[in-house]
Structures are given as C-alpha cells and as structure tokens.
Amino acid sequence: MRDQVTKRTRYPGPITEAKKHPHDLVERGFATDEALARVLDRYPADLFDINLYDYDAEGQVSLRTGARGKLSGDKLLEAIQAGRLWVNLRDAQNGCPDLWNAAMGEFRKIEAAYPGLKAVRNAGQLIISSPVARVPYHFDPAGVVLFHLRGRKRIFVYPGDEAHLPERNMEQIVARQTTEELPYVRAFEADAQVMDLEPGEALTWPLYAPHRVENLDRFCVSLSMDFQTWPSRFRNGALYTNAVMRSRGGSPRFTEGMSTPELAARWAASLALKKVGGLKSKLDSFERDFEPQVGAADGAGALRA
Numbered sequence: 001m002r003d004q005v006t007k008r009t010r011y012p013g014p015i016t017e018a019k020k021h022p023h024d025l026v027e028r029g030f031a032t033d034e035a036l037a038r039v040l041d042r043y044p045a046d047l048f049d050i051n052l053y054d055y056d057a058e059g060q061v062s063l064r065t066g067a068r069g070k071l072s073g074d075k076l077l078e079a080i081q082a083g084r085l086w087v088n089l090r091d092a093q094n095g096c097p098d099l100w101n102a103a104m105g106e107f108r109k110i111e112a113a114y115p116g117l118k119a120v121r122n123a124g125q126l127i128i129s130s131p132v133a134r135v136p137y138h139f140d141p142a143g144v145v146l147f148h149l150r151g152r153k154r155i156f157v158y159p160g161d162e163a164h165l166p167e168r169n170m171e172q173i174v175a176r177q178t179t180e181e182l183p184y185v186r187a188f189e190a191d192a193q194v195m196d197l198e199p200g201e202a203l204t205w206p207l208y209a210p211h212r213v214e215n216l217d218r219f220c221v222s223l224s225m226d227f228q229t230w231p232s233r234f235r236n237g238a239l240y241t242n243a244v245m246r247s248r249g250g251s252p253r254f255t256e257g258m259s260t261p262e263l264a265a266r267w268a269a270s271l272a273l274k275k276v277g278g279l280k281s282k283l284d285s286f287e288r289d290f291e292p293q294v295g296a297a298d299g300a301g302a303l304r305a
Ligand SMILES: [Fe+2]
Pocket: 138, 139, 140, 144, 211
C-alpha cells in the first residue's frame, strides 16, 4: 500500500490520491442556462478557447480550434449543447467574479482538509462542453480542484511517475515549447483511478498527476480551479530553467532528485531567464479553424472574417 501511494505521488504534497469534496455552487444558481448565457455574453472574446477534439482508434488526439464568433450567449450555449465543442473561458477569476468568489470560499474548505496544503495563487477556467466531448491525456503544472456544476463526467487520474509523466515532456510543456501533450498509450488505462462526477461534487488529485476527462452523454459545466503552492512554484521554475539549459545543449538533472534549496535556486534562475526572454513561447499565435454555429456539424461552422 505504501508503495502504491509513493508511486502515485511523485511530487511531495498532502494530496495523495484523487478525492471528491462537496460544494454549494449549483444550489447558488451559477449553472442555469440563464446564468451561463449572461456569462457568455459578457466574457471577453480573447479569453475564449474553443476546442474540437478527434480521436483515432489508438486514442491519439487531433485538435481543431475555434474563434469566438458573433453568436449571442444563448445561441452559443445552444451550439455547445447540440455540438461537440469544448469551451474554456480563461481567467475566470476576472471573467466571472461572482462565481469565482463563491468558489474560493469552497476552495478554502477543501484546502483546510489537507494539513500542510497552502495555495499561494489561484486561477481558473469555466468549462462549458458538449455532451460527447472528451479532453485528452495531459497534466497541469499546478494543483487542481474541479468544481462540477452540470451534467456528468468521468475523470481518469494516472500516477505522476516517469512512465506516465516524463520530465523531458514536462519541461517542454512548462516552457511552452510544444502544442503536444504528454505521450499517451492505451496501456496506461490499467493504472488509472476512475471517478464519476455529479453536480455539487468537486474533485482534486495529487499535484501534476496526468488526467483525462470524458463527458457522460450530458452537457457539462465545470469550474476548473488551479493553484500554486511554494513547492509547485519552485518545481515549475526548475523545469523551465532545465528546458533553457537543455535548449543550449546542457543535460540538467531531473528536478525529482533535487533538494528544496536547489529547486529554489533554479526557480530564481527561471525568473531571470524569463526577464531576458529565455525561451520564446512557440504557442503565441496560431490559426483558428472554425467558429461556433447552431445547426452546423459538431456545432462548428465556417470562419467568418
Ligand atoms: Fe487538466
């Protein structure tokens, strides 16, 4: 049993496995069609990510991305409910402050359930997604609490060890050098912790643990809140510094074997490197493929200039 816990938690921290917690955001009315249409109407267009995922027989993903377009909030909601879209409203802490403030109250209760857990920065995204949408295998360089508000979804959480979460890939992703997600093979499924989420439930899992999501034939709404702790901040900075060293021909040691002072020094180095433009993000600009449209296949219509 001890081995299993160690294996699931490559990075130290008080959250050792995926676990549900109750929340009150649904009964407070944040997830009705009317409330969501209002949020969509007001949300800044540059904070929308609209994704359409396709999978082959091996579970390998390809992605098309959508522009916000001109649909009103209620029509956009209709396109999502009838389509195959995954809509992320980024910076929810600014974009929907009422929901965010209520969620922070619930977050503090969950945080208190893990002695030693101390978030130093919280941010998040409101996710509004079609009944059959699925999100591919990935990790977030942070802790996550997923507040589920509508529909049903199944979360698969995998161990954060080198086999499931190679450090070389973590470096590339933290330094925004690739649009690729983590390598995934079907054999990982045997290692997954699988949890079904209902409205009123929030799920958290060990920091950095890879995961993927399947909606269970219902239109889904969730608030995904990510948080940094000092250890995760140090770790992310060290991963960034390692990515820069590697791009210059170095072969840095894995962060997994580093002490806290070493991680802190590499975090400090990452701040200096970012200041002088250490690695240019390769993700800053990319083309959009469609815009949401009611009645179009998958809810994805042609782009209009
Ligand atoms: Fe995630």
